[in-house]
Amino acid sequence: MTHTLDPHEASAGMDDVSYDQLRQLVGLVDHDSSADPFPVKAMDAVVFISGNATQTAWFYQVAFGMQLVAYSGPETGVPERKSFVLKSGSARFVINGGVKPDSSLLDHHRRHGDGVIDLALEVSDVDKCIAHARSQGATVLEEPHDVSDNNGTVRMAAIATYGETRHTLVDRSRYNGPYLPGYVAKRSTVKRPEGAPKRLFQAVDHCVGNVELGKMDYWVEWYHRVMGFVNMAEFVGDDIATEYSALMSKVVSNGNHRVKFPLNEPAIAKKKSQIDEYLEFYDGAGCQHIALATNDIIGTVTAMRNAGVEFLDTPDSYYDDPELRARIGEVRVPIETLKEHRILVDRDEDGYLLQIFTKPIGDRPTVFYELIERHGSLGFGKGNFKALFEAIEREQERRGNL
Helix, strand or coil: CCCCCCHHHHCCCCCCCCHHHHHHHHCCCCCCHHHCCCCEEEEEEEEEECCCHHHHHHHHHHHCCCEEEEEECHHHCCCCEEEEEEEECCEEEEEEEECCCCCHHHHHHHHHCCEEEEEEEEECCHHHHHHHHHHCCCCEEEEEEEEEECCEEEEEEEEECCCCCEEEEEEEEEECCCCCCCCEECCCCCCCCCCCCCCCCCEEEEEEEECCCCCHHHHHHHHHHHHCCEEEEEECHHHHECCCCEEEEEEEECCCCCCEEEEEEEECCCCCCHHHHHHHHHCCCEEEEEEEECCCHHHHHHHHHHCCCCECCCCHHHHHCHHHHHHHCCCCCCHHHHHHHCCEEEEECCEEEEEEEECCCCCCCCCEEEEEEEEECCCCCHHHHHHHHHHHHHHHHHHCCC
């Protein structure tokens, strides 16, 4: 079965990222969505609350190469908050900050710090999705409703997921504005260096949720039941374990793998895992990291490092291990180049992937990012877990949280 983008998908903030490009970038598979009880088309936006949205939006433009495309705030008749909408290919981030001292956004920030409040999803039928979710026991936060301006009408609703995170459901098939009604088009004032790439990443590959001990299976079953998601992968026991810490993870996705949600919980071990650390400093369950798909991870990492983004280090022994070289075989980038940039590589039955992880980008050791370049692999770098989590432990130890 083949899939071509219908006009609504083509206009859904995808810019010039074609379906075939997305197939390689995020590992899409063919899927007939006609029988889905909750048909999800794409990630609509990753929505953040920030302690200073103005500066955070500037950071993402400078360090992540994103473009400012829309804005809402006091100047547009919304006195209580500022919201900046940023794009990179098909990826959309929305950065919200409270303006008034009694803002509910600031209340949320005082508890959780900078983080993701909403993993918004583009759907083809908001009412159908909400009816199914309600029948399966989901908490409906916002009933289906229309919002309109001169650019058309958006149908929206929202349901609750883990922690204080929500899924806003968006049908923008009748809308041609820059984001949502109430937002005005706005362009970046950041000047790119001469010869800088058009963008540093093209899509959101997956968003990882950290939940409390004993809650992973609950939320996996919730995504199956409420949203019709399917299992992609499962990592338990020694899959994600070091000498000191461990965690368990299962991955759920919509039918064509466009939207993927790994769900992690801590496992009992000698010391505090990165999941424990996240739950402590975020004060509850939430979205821990966002994986960004790129077709040139070397160029992306180089540009982000030059802008001051810090990445986890990987020891030379990882690259010098003859077992790694035998298992990986030929890849697009020589091992020596990967070693120079500290990029991890893994191969499975479908192909290989390259990946690297930033350090936490805020004051609290909570939210961080992954860059991923897929070449056929539909996995998540299982072969790198030990090296990755040992690197995270080194950072935890430096923070005094291991």
